[in-house]
Amino acid sequence: MLTIKNISVFYGKRQILHNINLDVNPGEILALIGPNGAGKSTLIRAISGVIPIKSGDVYVDDINITSLSSMQRARKISVVPQAVSVPPAFTVWETVLLGRTPYLNFLGQASAQDEALAHLVLEQVDCLHLINSHITEISGGEQQRVLLARALVQDTPILLMDEPTAHLDLRHQLDLLKLITKHAREKNITVLIALHDLNLASLFADKIAIVQNGQLCVAGTPKETLTEEILNSIYNVPVRISHHPDTGTPLVIPQIG
Amino acid sequence: MPRISYLSSFIFLVIALTLSIAIGSVFIPLNDLWNVLHGKGSAVMQSIIWDIRMPRTVLVLLTGAALSISGASYQGLFRNPLADPFLIGVASGAGLGAVIALSIKWQYSFWGLIAVPLSAFGMALITVVIVYFMARIGQTVPTTNLILAGVAVSSFATSLTSFLMLRSSDELRRALGWMMGGSIQNGWQSVFAIFPFLIIGTTILLLSGHALNLLQFGDDQAQQLGLNVSRARALILIAASLVTATAVSFSGIIGFIGLVVPHLMRLWFGADYRNLLPLSLINGGTALLLADILSRVVLAPQEIPVGIITALAGAPFFLWVLRRSKNQGFW
Numbered sequence: 199m200l201t202i203k204n205i206s207v208f209y210g211k212r213q214i215l216h217n218i219n220l221d222v223n224p225g226e227i228l229a230l231i232g233p234n235g236a237g238k239s240t241l242i243r244a245i246s247g248v249i250p251i252k253s254g255d256v257y258v259d260d261i262n263i264t265s266l267s268s269m270q271r272a273r274k275i276s277v278v279p280q281a282v283s284v285p286p287a288f289t290v291w292e293t294v295l296l297g298r299t300p301y302l303n304f305l306g307q308a309s310a311q312d313e314a315l316a317h318l319v320l321e322q323v324d325c326l327h328l329i330n331s332h333i334t335e336i337s338g339g340e341q342q343r344v345l346l347a348r349a350l351v352q353d354t355p356i357l358l359m360d361e362p363t364a365h366l367d368l369r370h371q372l373d374l375l376k377l378i379t380k381h382a383r384e385k386n387i388t389v390l391i392a393l394h395d396l397n398l399a400s401l402f403a404d405k406i407a408i409v410q411n412g413q414l415c416v417a418g419t420p421k422e423t424l425t426e427e428i429l430n431s432i433y434n435v436p437v438r439i440s441h442h443p444d445t446g447t448p449l450v451i452p453q454i455g
Numbered sequence: 456m457p458r459i460s461y462l463s464s465f466i467f468l469v470i471a472l473t474l475s476i477a478i479g480s481v482f483i484p485l486n487d488l489w490n491v492l493h494g495k496g497s498a499v500m501q502s503i504i505w506d507i508r509m510p511r512t513v514l515v516l517l518t519g520a521a522l523s524i525s526g527a528s529y530q531g532l533f534r535n536p537l538a539d540p541f542l543i544g545v546a547s548g549a550g551l552g553a554v555i556a557l558s559i560k561w562q563y564s565f566w567g568l569i570a571v572p573l574s575a576f577g578m579a580l581i582t583v584v585i586v587y588f589m590a591r592i593g594q595t596v597p598t599t600n601l602i603l604a605g606v607a608v609s610s611f612a613t614s615l616t617s618f619l620m621l622r623s624s625d626e627l628r629r630a631l632g633w634m635m636g637g638s639i640q641n642g643w644q645s646v647f648a649i650f651p652f653l654i655i656g657t658t659i660l661l662l663s664g665h666a667l668n669l670l671q672f673g674d675d676q677a678q679q680l681g682l683n684v685s686r687a688r689a690l691i692l693i694a695a696s697l698v699t700a701t702a703v704s705f706s707g708i709i710g711f712i713g714l715v716v717p718h719l720m721r722l723w724f725g726a727d728y729r730n731l732l733p734l735s736l737i738n739g740g741t742a743l744l745l746a747d748i749l750s751r752v753v754l755a756p757q758e759i760p761v762g763i764i765t766a767l768a769g770a771p772f773f774l775w776v777l778r779r780s781k782n783q784g785f786w
């Protein structure tokens with residue numbers, strides 16, 4: 199259970215996030231959507247402890263994590279970044295094992311159990327055959343799965359993802375989100391995921407939170423949040439809402455002209 | 456794989472050590488060397504080996520090891536393949552610090568031996584912090600910025616060093632001559648003075664392999680994986696600067712070793728800093744020993760500063776790395 203209570207974040211004197219409140223339950227996927235620069239990435243960075251929170255608190259299962267050390271926090275929250283910033287020199291295996299860092303000593307020596315877990319997770323994300331490849335030699339979809347594997351071996355109740363489907367083609371977007379859904383349900387992981395694609399959010403998220411100008415506008419089920427009225431005002435373009443023929447979830451159709 | 460890399464590194468080190476002791480104005484055959492090491496052999500031989508060749512060899516070994524491991528650490532810290540203690544100006548800063556301490560004429564006392572490396576350490580830290588903050592854009596340190604900031608700060612420090620040397624006495628100026636060319640001072644005294652600082656610095660660096668691995672993914676990811684990024688960065692920066700400064704204080708400014716050796720290690724044995732750091736340490740010693748042997752034989756009986764050898768070999772290598780990293784975005 200992830201509880202975000204009234205957090206505000208500043209860059210210098212500029213306020214980036216204004217009093218954000220959110221709850222995400224275990225096994226649930228919350229999609230964070232909103233225009234570019236709305237503060238989605240900032241919220242993820244703030245929750246993961248990369249940038250300081252000026253006021254407010256973040257709770258993981260009733261533990262206030264804002265005062266935890268980076269190592270203690272990394273046992274509660276894992277993050278899948280965009281695959282744009284991976285260093286070329288590491289292999290897939292080395293990269294995934296780094297996910298065990300919060301449980302290792304400062305020398306980072308992985309035990310047989312750590313390696314077994316990394317092996318298992320790599321199998322689950324279908325990357326076992328890539329184990330000795332360099333991380334820049336593999337495709338964007340594979341990179342993203344490897345980074346997901348690294349987050350999964352971190353074995354945390356909370357998983358944050360910052361636009362993991364950016365730069366992926368349609369098939370890889372769907373594969374990745376299906377994989378995430380499966381893990382969220384099976385392991386009861388709380389997932390908070392920043393997405394640009396409203397229709398993907400609609401298909402996969404249990405809840406959607408829309409941020410604009412650093413403020414939380416609305417949060418609720420896809421049906422409650424993806425309405426013509428809300429999206430028109432947030433994105434400032436006319437949209438029509440239809441329904442997915444199979445799932446019945448909202449389907450966002452932008453209007454031209 | 457790691458076992459082979461360590462084994463081969465040790466074999467090359469032993470070969471380089473043996474050659475360094477055997478080769479010089481007088482060539483010492485291996486069996487004579489063997490005898491002396493067992494307490495036999497003539498007094499002259501004993502003296503040449505124990506009083507001249509040995510301390511020099513050990514000092515060269517320590518210097519090369521120090522510059523290589525600190526080069527590897529700076530490269531990891533800045534996430535930049537061209538971060539060499541010489542190129543980013545840390546060595547020049549350390550040189551300035553050493554000259555400041557020397558021109559206060561503490562060098563003849565015991566405290567002088569401590570004051571020189573400490574002063575070099577202080578200036579090295581100041582230099583690297585200035586270069587880092589000048590070169591940094593957001594969380595990355597682009598190569599061009601790093602090198603330009605390094606050149607500027609390095610020139611400034613070198614000019615101040617030259618100014619201090621011009622104002623100093625003839626005697627001191629001669630003593631400082633080593634600084635610029637980078638040649639090795641003799642004597643067990645230097646070895647003993649260098650040792651404690653190097654032990655502290657290299658121990659910290661050798662324990663930082665995992666942290667440096669994490670930092671390669673950027674500060675955000677390192678933090679999210681559980682590393683205390685600001686503490687790790689500060690600790691590695693201080694340790695690398697201490698190691699560089701100590702080497703410079705006693706051996707002068709020797710360029711490119713800290714660039715070439717870690718780069719080759721990365722190429723041959725992979726990017727895992729937990730192996731990269733110790734392998735750079737060992738092979739850095741070997742590389743500088745070989746360069747030092749060359750510096751004794753090329754124009755024998757005249758010796759040339761070992762910094763000339765490392766620059767002649769290192770500068771083309773630098774250009775190659777620069778081209779490679781531009782073409783492939785790979786290092």
